Amino acid sequence: MSSVVTADSAYRSPPGRLHTILLAGIVPLFLGALLSDIAYYQSHQIQWSNFAAWLLAGAEVFCGLALLFALIKLVRAQRKGGYPLTYFLFLLATFVLGLINCFQHAKDAWAVMPAGLVLSAIVFVLSCLAAWVGLAPRTGGVQ
Amino acid sequence: MKRSNALAFMSIALLLGACGEKGADTQARGPDPKLPEQQRGLLPSMKIAEPTAWGEQKPTVPEGYSVTAIATDLQIPRQTLVLPNGDIIVAEGRGGSAAKLKPKDVIAGYIKAKGNTKVKSGNRLTLLRDADGDGTYELKTVFADNLNAPYGLAFANNKLYVANQDELVSFDYQEGQTKAAGAPASVAKLPSQINHHWTKSLAVSADGRFLYVGIGSNSNITERGMEAELNRAEVWQIDAASGAHKPYATGIRNPTALAMHPETGQLFSVVNERDELGPDLVPDYLTSVREGGFYGWPYSYWGQNVDPRVQPGDPKKVAAAIKPDYSLGSHVAALGLSFSQAAMGDKFANGAFVGEHGSWNRDQPVGYKVIFVPFANGRPSGQPIDFVTGFRDGDGKTRGRPVGVTVDPRGALIVADDLANTVWRVTRNR
Numbered sequence: 001m002s003s004v005v006t007a008d009s010a011y012r013s014p015p016g017r018l019h020t021i022l023l024a025g026i027v028p029l030f031l032g033a034l035l036s037d038i039a040y041y042q043s044h045q046i047q048w049s050n051f052a053a054w055l056l057a058g059a060e061v062f063c064g065l066a067l068l069f070a071l072i073k074l075v076r077a078q079r080k081g082g083y084p085l086t087y088f089l090f091l092l093a094t095f096v097l098g099l100i101n102c103f104q105h106a107k108d109a110w111a112v113m114p115a116g117l118v119l120s121a122i123v124f125v126l127s128c129l130a131a132w133v134g135l136a137p138r139t140g141g142v143q
Numbered sequence: 144m145k146r147s148n149a150l151a152f153m154s155i156a157l158l159l160g161a162c163g164e165k166g167a168d169t170q171a172r173g174p175d176p177k178l179p180e181q182q183r184g185l186l187p188s189m190k191i192a193e194p195t196a197w198g199e200q201k202p203t204v205p206e207g208y209s210v211t212a213i214a215t216d217l218q219i220p221r222q223t224l225v226l227p228n229g230d231i232i233v234a235e236g237r238g239g240s241a242a243k244l245k246p247k248d249v250i251a252g253y254i255k256a257k258g259n260t261k262v263k264s265g266n267r268l269t270l271l272r273d274a275d276g277d278g279t280y281e282l283k284t285v286f287a288d289n290l291n292a293p294y295g296l297a298f299a300n301n302k303l304y305v306a307n308q309d310e311l312v313s314f315d316y317q318e319g320q321t322k323a324a325g326a327p328a329s330v331a332k333l334p335s336q337i338n339h340h341w342t343k344s345l346a347v348s349a350d351g352r353f354l355y356v357g358i359g360s361n362s363n364i365t366e367r368g369m370e371a372e373l374n375r376a377e378v379w380q381i382d383a384a385s386g387a388h389k390p391y392a393t394g395i396r397n398p399t400a401l402a403m404h405p406e407t408g409q410l411f412s413v414v415n416e417r418d419e420l421g422p423d424l425v426p427d428y429l430t431s432v433r434e435g436g437f438y439g440w441p442y443s444y445w446g447q448n449v450d451p452r453v454q455p456g457d458p459k460k461v462a463a464a465i466k467p468d469y470s471l472g473s474h475v476a477a478l479g480l481s482f483s484q485a486a487m488g489d490k491f492a493n494g495a496f497v498g499e500h501g502s503w504n505r506d507q508p509v510g511y512k513v514i515f516v517p518f519a520n521g522r523p524s525g526q527p528i529d530f531v532t533g534f535r536d537g538d539g540k541t542r543g544r545p546v547g548v549t550v551d552p553r554g555a556l557i558v559a560d561d562l563a564n565t566v567w568r569v570t571r572n573r
Contacts, residue, residue: 044454044455045368046365046366046367046368047368049366050244050245053245053246053247054245054246057246100185102246103185103186104185105245105247106186106245106246106247106250107183107419107452108362108363108364108365108366108419108452109362109364109365109366109452109453109454110451110452110453110454111183111364111419111451111452113454
């Protein structure tokens, strides 16, 4: 069930279950925000912009908690460089830009555009990178 | 020992959007305001009133005038009306049922509520009477209750007209009456879905034939969708006898108070303009309301200044937009309007009093006072003069927020204060 502790597990083992749920969750949430922004950009229907704002807010909650796990993981890692640091930095960038994007989406009507759409695209890519690195399968140690 | 009941300082100065902002001196007032460029940081600049009790203090009035609180402990007094026998009717309440559509609405709603009273909506009319004319209103009684956020008041045709947030109603009135005889009669239904701007202002033509109702927009700047703006940001003309209505003026974002010029019979309105375009945009204004006129909202402001937040835009509507008569300054939140009379004294005889509830979307607060706009030849003319001030002091303590103002023909100005839940009466010293 739970992973066996090995010498290199501190920086090589994948995140725990809750951490995984949070980290994996940000990808569809940021993707949903991006798609909603695209829909608003094309249709001028304000409801898409409302959806985007809530999806972003949800993504930021998940992202913030995942960031906390990532930080703990980084602090506890025996080797601070490499994977734990890369993962943490990707997630931190995702969170910070995501927060700016939340404020951008708090503007009224078309004031969200086009910066909101651009930010949503960047943040989605960053979230994918963070999850890609963070959820990388174990490459060594005891299974 | 006098216990200080000062509340914790509440100051949200989110500087990201407030660079280079100055005080009221940057506010362009008068007929031809110079409008700055639009600006909006990542966060809107905000400064919320910090409510404090009046205690022994009172508002400040010009030399030769006095002010007294004639009623306290009301339930959110907004607008007032002086009846022919001198009795005062006070409309009390708060309306609106706008859903929180975005995370922003939740947060902004919480922050803005800090600057308002915690008292529950009265949904009633209170009658105040000074039978012996000594300036003390010894009778304070409920004239009618179970109303739905009453706001606009008018008297004509032996009827007391009340604009609730969803319906224009009337009470039969006989002089001296202190309580309504029964439930009000419906005159006309008013647009009430969402009611982002819920206040329904009211004025009546001199002959009592037409009622004019101001209906605010359903958003700051269409962020609830254009569908929500059907029949909004309009002044309706309603036939008093039949209840039939037509849009009298459109594109008038939030006409929060209406009044008839006593000599010309021209309808005037104070109008609250859009937020989040910077500390000195967009000016709230006082204007004559022209029949069939379009005043720009949402597509443009102050004539042809296009608001890019509204997409798709409408160049034809922009071209048709009327420039308002007179800027009151941005974000002052003008909520009261009443034309003066000779009994107010020479300096304040010809013009209009305007109650300014005060700003939130500005790092340096403006408004929070009652001003006098001088008129000449039936038009606003010259710079405004402060008439009642002292509602907010330099360090942000806010004791009151003026809403409705009403000139009492016996020579007094009635000011409703919806933060202190008080009605003030300003009189000339004799």
